[in-house]
Amino acid sequence: MKETKNIAIVGAGLVGSLLSIYLAKRGYSVSVYERRLDMRKHNIHGGRSINLALSNRGIRALEKVGLADVLKANAIPMHGRMVHDENGNTNFQPYGKEGEYINSVSRGGLNMVLMTEAEKFGVEFYFEHRCLGIDFKENEITLQEYEAVKRKKFDVIIGSDGAFSAVRGAMQTTDRFEFSQSYIEHGYKELRIPASDTGEFLMEPHALHIWPRESYMLIALPNPDNTFTCTLFLPFEGPVSFSQLNSEETIKNFFEKNFPDAFTKMPTLLEDFRDNATSSLVTIRCYPWVRNKTLLIGDAAHGIVPFYGQGMNAGFEDCRVLDELLDEHQDKWKKVLPVFQEQRKPDADAIAQLALDNFIEMRDKVADEDFLLQKKIEARLHEKYPDRWIPLYTQVTFRDDIRYSEALAAGKKQQRIMDELLSRPGIKTSWKSLNLEEIINKL
Amino acid sequence: MKETKNIAIVGAGLVGSLLSIYLAKRGYSVSVYERRLDMRKHNIHGGRSINLALSNRGIRALEKVGLADVLKANAIPMHGRMVHDENGNTNFQPYGKEGEYINSVSRGGLNMVLMTEAEKFGVEFYFEHRCLGIDFKENEITLQEYEAVKRKKFDVIIGSDGAFSAVRGAMQTTDRFEFSQSYIEHGYKELRIPASDTGEFLMEPHALHIWPRESYMLIALPNPDNTFTCTLFLPFEGPVSFSQLNSEETIKNFFEKNFPDAFTKMPTLLEDFRDNATSSLVTIRCYPWVRNKTLLIGDAAHGIVPFYGQGMNAGFEDCRVLDELLDEHQDKWKKVLPVFQEQRKPDADAIAQLALDNFIEMRDKVADEDFLLQKKIEARLHEKYPDRWIPLYTQVTFRDDIRYSEALAAGKKQQRIMDELLSRPGIKTSWKSLNLEEIINKL
Numbered sequence: 001m002k003e004t005k006n007i008a009i010v011g012a013g014l015v016g017s018l019l020s021i022y023l024a025k026r027g028y029s030v031s032v033y034e035r036r037l038d039m040r041k042h043n044i045h046g047g048r049s050i051n052l053a054l055s056n057r058g059i060r061a062l063e064k065v066g067l068a069d070v071l072k073a074n075a076i077p078m079h080g081r082m083v084h085d086e087n088g089n090t091n092f093q094p095y096g097k098e099g100e101y102i103n104s105v106s107r108g109g110l111n112m113v114l115m116t117e118a119e120k121f122g123v124e125f126y127f128e129h130r131c132l133g134i135d136f137k138e139n140e141i142t143l144q145e146y147e148a149v150k151r152k153k154f155d156v157i158i159g160s161d162g163a164f165s166a167v168r169g170a171m172q173t174t175d176r177f178e179f180s181q182s183y184i185e186h187g188y189k190e191l192r193i194p195a196s197d198t199g200e201f202l203m204e205p206h207a208l209h210i211w212p213r214e215s216y217m218l219i220a221l222p223n224p225d226n227t228f229t230c231t232l233f234l235p236f237e238g239p240v241s242f243s244q245l246n247s248e249e250t251i252k253n254f255f256e257k258n259f260p261d262a263f264t265k266m267p268t269l270l271e272d273f274r275d276n277a278t279s280s281l282v283t284i285r286c287y288p289w290v291r292n293k294t295l296l297i298g299d300a301a302h303g304i305v306p307f308y309g310q311g312m313n314a315g316f317e318d319c320r321v322l323d324e325l326l327d328e329h330q331d332k333w334k335k336v337l338p339v340f341q342e343q344r345k346p347d348a349d350a351i352a353q354l355a356l357d358n359f360i361e362m363r364d365k366v367a368d369e370d371f372l373l374q375k376k377i378e379a380r381l382h383e384k385y386p387d388r389w390i391p392l393y394t395q396v397t398f399r400d401d402i403r404y405s406e407a408l409a410a411g412k413k414q415q416r417i418m419d420e421l422l423s424r425p426g427i428k429t430s431w432k433s434l435n436l437e438e439i440i441n442k443l
Numbered sequence: 444m445k446e447t448k449n450i451a452i453v454g455a456g457l458v459g460s461l462l463s464i465y466l467a468k469r470g471y472s473v474s475v476y477e478r479r480l481d482m483r484k485h486n487i488h489g490g491r492s493i494n495l496a497l498s499n500r501g502i503r504a505l506e507k508v509g510l511a512d513v514l515k516a517n518a519i520p521m522h523g524r525m526v527h528d529e530n531g532n533t534n535f536q537p538y539g540k541e542g543e544y545i546n547s548v549s550r551g552g553l554n555m556v557l558m559t560e561a562e563k564f565g566v567e568f569y570f571e572h573r574c575l576g577i578d579f580k581e582n583e584i585t586l587q588e589y590e591a592v593k594r595k596k597f598d599v600i601i602g603s604d605g606a607f608s609a610v611r612g613a614m615q616t617t618d619r620f621e622f623s624q625s626y627i628e629h630g631y632k633e634l635r636i637p638a639s640d641t642g643e644f645l646m647e648p649h650a651l652h653i654w655p656r657e658s659y660m661l662i663a664l665p666n667p668d669n670t671f672t673c674t675l676f677l678p679f680e681g682p683v684s685f686s687q688l689n690s691e692e693t694i695k696n697f698f699e700k701n702f703p704d705a706f707t708k709m710p711t712l713l714e715d716f717r718d719n720a721t722s723s724l725v726t727i728r729c730y731p732w733v734r735n736k737t738l739l740i741g742d743a744a745h746g747i748v749p750f751y752g753q754g755m756n757a758g759f760e761d762c763r764v765l766d767e768l769l770d771e772h773q774d775k776w777k778k779v780l781p782v783f784q785e786q787r788k789p790d791a792d793a794i795a796q797l798a799l800d801n802f803i804e805m806r807d808k809v810a811d812e813d814f815l816l817q818k819k820i821e822a823r824l825h826e827k828y829p830d831r832w833i834p835l836y837t838q839v840t841f842r843d844d845i846r847y848s849e850a851l852a853a854g855k856k857q858q859r860i861m862d863e864l865l866s867r868p869g870i871k872t873s874w875k876s877l878n879l880e881e882i883i884n885k886l
Contacts, residue, residue: 031768164616172624173607174722175723176626176679177626178624178625178626179622179623179624179626180622180623180624180625181615181620181621181622181623182621183619183620183621236619280618280619
């Protein structure tokens with residue numbers, strides 16, 4: 001008989017819903033409190049991205065509860081980056097080797113599948129329930145449903161309520177809680193490329209499209225209805241910024257000049273631009289993640305910018321790691337919670353940093369000759385020494401057996417070696433005759 | 444006729460009370476909301492330090508409203524550091540030149556004088572009023588008094604409600620609000636050295652006493668009743684830490700061994716240690732400080748650690764700077780608020796850094812030979828070139844005409860020069876014959 005029986009999860013987003021399945025499967029009685037309406041019955045956008053990239057860490061976490069196949073069926077594989085230059089010319093850069101790809105999935109679709117699956121395991125969802133506070137000593141949540149406020153006691157409380165977590169808000173007023181929220185200067189706005197008149201994709205569907213323009217960029221991910229959701233990442237203020245795109249004229253000119261091939265495929269550009277919010281991009285760092293029997297998980301513990309496509313994957317990996325620790329320690333939460341945060345915090349910090357760094361790569365370096373040369377040399381190294389030289393993107397995206405913190409450390413080492421190679425005179429022509437063994441031995 | 448008439452200040456601490464005087468003197472109708480009881484009628488400790496150091500920036504801000512003389516009468520001048528070694532030997536290090544000193548003042552005494560003075564100018568204080576939230580668009584505060592909750596509208600709202608500001612808490616949920624709270628690994632506990640049997644000071648009263656022990660320290664400031672308030676700064680965890688001082692035996696041994704001369708003067712050590720809380724030390728950084736017509740000021744905008752004795756002084760300087768900007772811009776708050784935050788933020792960041800750095804100086808370097816030699820060389824440079832070489836401590840503490848950010852920058856430059864000098868072979872004997880002109884020209 002387990003001591004811990006009743007678990008509350010605050011937040012029915014992607015991570016909270018998946019976690020509820022994990023915990024219900026372990027035999028817990030799980031209640032999920034969500035402040036929004038049930039998205040299966042109501043049309044909710046909620047200001048979050050429409051689609052996102054599911055990769056190996058996320059898939060592994062879904063596999064463990066038997067859901068990977070269901071979800072992969074609704075996902076669109078993206079095998080690489082399709083880089084668009086100012087003249088509309090494209091250049092395809094594969095993400096990895098044959099069979100290594102990321103998946104464009106619908107946030108809402110995935111979330112709904114997870115909730116419905118959770119209910120099959122007996123998870124109870126309570127919508128329009130807002131967490132007003134937590135009594136960490138008593139393990140009680142103060143919940144508001146319309147005008148009614150009640151306190152409910154649980155054995156364990158888990159906050160998976162996102163970057164603006166109410167559970168974390170309650171922790172923030174406890175003593176010695178390290179916390180920072182930090183925004184980048186860029187915001188983003190979602191736009192749309194429709195299907196063709198005959199219902200086909202207007203661009204290559206099996207790629208993540210990027211229009212890198214150094215200080216800003218446009219990207220596009222395919223949707224199952226053969227449309228693309230585009231996202232413009234641009235500074236809020238400054239000479240080239242959202243603040244300057246303040247008329248139909250300036251918006252039109254900006255797209256026509258900088259993204260000519262996308263522009264011709266965006267008949268609703270002006271309406272989309274007007275109707276869709278400009279959202280901000282935050283990194284959340286905090287510690288500890290545990291107060292007594294309350295735990296933060298996912299974005300609530302480590303909100304990151306989207307440029308490595310790892311936000312959801314990291315949150316799903318949290319669920320898998322927590323489940324493994326519960327196995328290892330026979331569901332003794334008092335033991336598991338501190339071990340979880342100690343083990344997972346360095347990985348959360350690592351992916352937060354990698355995500356910030358990758359913005360520069362996406363918006364600037366992917367169009368850079370040295371970067372492309374480095375990719376070619378790395379591909380050769382990886383081919384010859386598949387277990388010793390693993391490109392950073394591969395480690396983060398396709399190798400769920402490598403911790404984020406290990407990937408970050410290995411990536412730094414590799415970059416130092418590559419910087420030296422690329423600074424050699426004549427490397428642009430001589431790279432094919434590089435002594436790979438000598439390079440690999442520098443690691 | 445001014446457009447802005449009604450100003451709310453949240454928090455009746457030192458900064459809020461002084462600011463209310465400034466604003467009442469400008470002709471505003473000022474309401475101050477304080478969640479605690481009136482400390483003039485009730486005995487409140489509130490977990491904050493008993494006494495603190497008032498220096499030139501604070502005095503200048505008090506002078507401007509005619510209060511410096513009143514307060515200096517109740518202050519105890521401290522002309523330097525009295526450094527105590529492990530054997531109880533002492534070494535006095537003056538803070539500056541003749542006439543340059545800091546003042547030990549009672550937090551409660553000063554706060555009460557400021558409130559009573561404010562009332563003379565028509566400021567209304569509302570105690571036991573808690574700020575629950577701010578509507579930044581409408582300039583409305585939601586206030587709770589016992590069970591009653593009401594919204595009140597003002598022309599300007601100012602949050603001077605300290606490091607755990609409720610006004611800042613409301614800002615934190617607005618978009619793109621940069622925020623961090625960061626704790627050092629040390630906590631502190633206040634202890635007491637009583638007066639002698641005949642009512643005299645048991646140590647030199649005109650000094651700030653320090654027992655520097657590298658990774659921790661004890662300090663003592665004099666009080667008007669001829670006692671000293673001691674503060675032990677020690678890590679929370681680790682081999683030498685509060686967590687280890689868990690019995691009367693270990694506490695007694697720790698003090699007897701490390702602070703032998705203080706120990707003999709602390710008859711209530713064990714009771715004090717048991718009864719007084721161990722408090723944490725936080726640095727608060729945030730930006731912006733302004734949302735529409737609501738402003739953060741003092742610790743609410745820039746909470747710092749106490750090691751430069753500048754927390755209150757920085758907050759008082761905020762009031763003086765704000766008052767000057769109101770003069771300059773004819774009380775046009777819409778203009779003044781953004782200018783205030785832009786001008787003041789770099790200074791707040793600078794003193795936050797200086798305060799963290801000075802902990803290392805106080806607990807470690809003041810007992811270091813190189814540090815003492817540097818002080819001697821700097822004193823000679825300052826004597827010969829009083830306007831060109833101003834020691835960093837002097838700039839921060841005695842020169843209210845130099846901004847914190849300027850002091851930090853100048854201090855870095857000076858330190859680079861000093862590091863080079865101190866690395867010269869034989870400097871310990873040859874320092875008196877250094878070519879001062881050559882040194883000053885390096886600046």
